[in-house]
Amino acid sequence: MGGASRLDLSIIEIPQSVSVITSAQMQDFQLKNINAALDSATGVNVQRIETDRTYYTARGFDITNFQIDGVGLPLTSGNNHADEDTAIYERIEVIRGANGLMTGVGNPSATVNFIRKRPTLDTQLNVNATRTINVLN
Numbered sequence: 001m002g003g004a005s006r007l008d009l010s011i012i013e014i015p016q017s018v019s020v021i022t023s024a025q026m027q028d029f030q031l032k033n034i035n036a037a038l039d040s041a042t043g044v045n046v047q048r049i050e051t052d053r054t055y056y057t058a059r060g061f062d063i064t065n066f067q068i069d070g071v072g073l074p075l076t077s078g079n080n081h082a083d084e085d086t087a088i089y090e091r092i093e094v095i096r097g098a099n100g101l102m103t104g105v106g107n108p109s110a111t112v113n114f115i116r117k118r119p120t121l122d123t124q125l126n127v128n129a130t131r132t133i134n135v136l137n
Helices: 023-028 034-039
Strands: 017-022 044-049 053-058 065-068 089-096 110-116
Touching: 017 023, 023 089, 034 044, 034 089, 053 110
Parallel strands: 065 110
Antiparallel strands: 017 089, 044 053, 089 110
């Protein structure tokens, strides 16, 4: 794990509540964008308001700590990631609660870490297709 906490600890050893959304879960549950993925995480609320702006909250506070591969994104909010495709991520880690020791701020909501997929030695291909047929009587 280690990514969102920046410590080399297993999930059991991290003192905060942790949720991990794996690529298998994203495929199985058709979590095709960040909104859908974070909406499936325990304790995270996804709110779409007005002109498709999106806010993420946890524990009653806005989530403002976002990371990609453990590196913090400056001055971000959920608006930047809402409809981003999850196909590029291996997993999404959510650590709920203050994470000030590792991120430099004591935001009591959560830290969301997007772990990108890495290249492999094997060739991989994934194709999904859907078809809808409407029959009029």
